[in-house]
Amino acid sequence: MTNHTTTPDASASGQAQDDNRPLVELRHVEKHFGDLHVLKDINLSVRKGEVLVVLGPSGSGKSTMCRTINRLETIDSGSILIDGTPLPQEGRDLTRLRAEVGMVFQQFNLFANKTIIDNVMLAPIKVRKVPRQQAHDEAMELLARVGVDSQASKYPAQLSGGQQQRVAIARALAMHPKVMLFDEPTSALDPEMVNEVLDVMLELASEGMTMICVTHEMGFARKAADRIVFMADGQILETGTPDEFFDHPRTDRAKDFLSKIIEH
Ligand SMILES: Nc1ncnc2c1ncn2[C@@H]1O[C@H](COP(=O)(O)OP(=O)(O)OP(=O)(O)O)[C@@H](O)[C@H]1O
Numbered sequence: 001m002t003n004h005t006t007t008p009d010a011s012a013s014g015q016a017q018d019d020n021r022p023l024v025e026l027r028h029v030e031k032h033f034g035d036l037h038v039l040k041d042i043n044l045s046v047r048k049g050e051v052l053v054v055l056g057p058s059g060s061g062k063s064t065m066c067r068t069i070n071r072l073e074t075i076d077s078g079s080i081l082i083d084g085t086p087l088p089q090e091g092r093d094l095t096r097l098r099a100e101v102g103m104v105f106q107q108f109n110l111f112a113n114k115t116i117i118d119n120v121m122l123a124p125i126k127v128r129k130v131p132r133q134q135a136h137d138e139a140m141e142l143l144a145r146v147g148v149d150s151q152a153s154k155y156p157a158q159l160s161g162g163q164q165q166r167v168a169i170a171r172a173l174a175m176h177p178k179v180m181l182f183d184e185p186t187s188a189l190d191p192e193m194v195n196e197v198l199d200v201m202l203e204l205a206s207e208g209m210t211m212i213c214v215t216h217e218m219g220f221a222r223k224a225a226d227r228i229v230f231m232a233d234g235q236i237l238e239t240g241t242p243d244e245f246f247d248h249p250r251t252d253r254a255k256d257f258l259s260k261i262i263e264h
């Protein structure tokens, strides 16, 4: 295993420095899939406590960008920093840094053969070496926070989609991430379950969690976002407050995107 040296424990020393510091930074990030140029000179900085909503048409690179942030996808060039520390290519440093980024996908990806409580306890025990009883107590607290503690001993298939997605959020939170990434967390849900998941996300946002959310829920975007990032063709075309973006989009691509969304 290669030992990538970075600044000695930047995460610990960074804490004391600056509460306004960027927790996630992408600098000149480039990514191709074969001939397809999916991320083009992406520059993005997300402050501690900031809620960023990423919007854009299908295929614009939103998921790919999210996936690069916890290194589910490699990048061709540029750099990604989590709380000041460059994301390493591999090894134990990567595992540690990745644990600081919680991710919730469209598909809940819970372990089907494990109970709800076990799903939430698993990573803290395996990765963070949390003692079993403590992991259990914390998991129960988190399940209560997202409103599914009564389901703790069931299996994922016995829960509704909305409940499973709330478990997925609790599972990500169990690692005490510094930032949470959400990639269309409500798109696979029946309409009546969308709000129960968005409510959990709104609460997290109001508690000061740093969040990057890809979503098509414009109501949520307006309510929760500190900043909107609009992507098209692998580029960030606009960033602004929700009012700026929704009321005064600057580019034709954004105007076109918004006109289509609003027609629905
Ligand atoms: N593993 C892959 N291999 C090859 N091409 C890929 C891969 N993943 C994504 N792509 C392509 O990269 C482009 C960006 O995809 P991405 O999933 O990031 O878009 P998106 O903005 O999340 O779209 P959507 O709104 O549909 O989820 C698309 O053209 C997609 O087909």
Ligand SMILES: [Mg+2]
Residues within 6 Å of the ligand: 062, 063, 064, 183
């Ligand atoms: Mg996507």
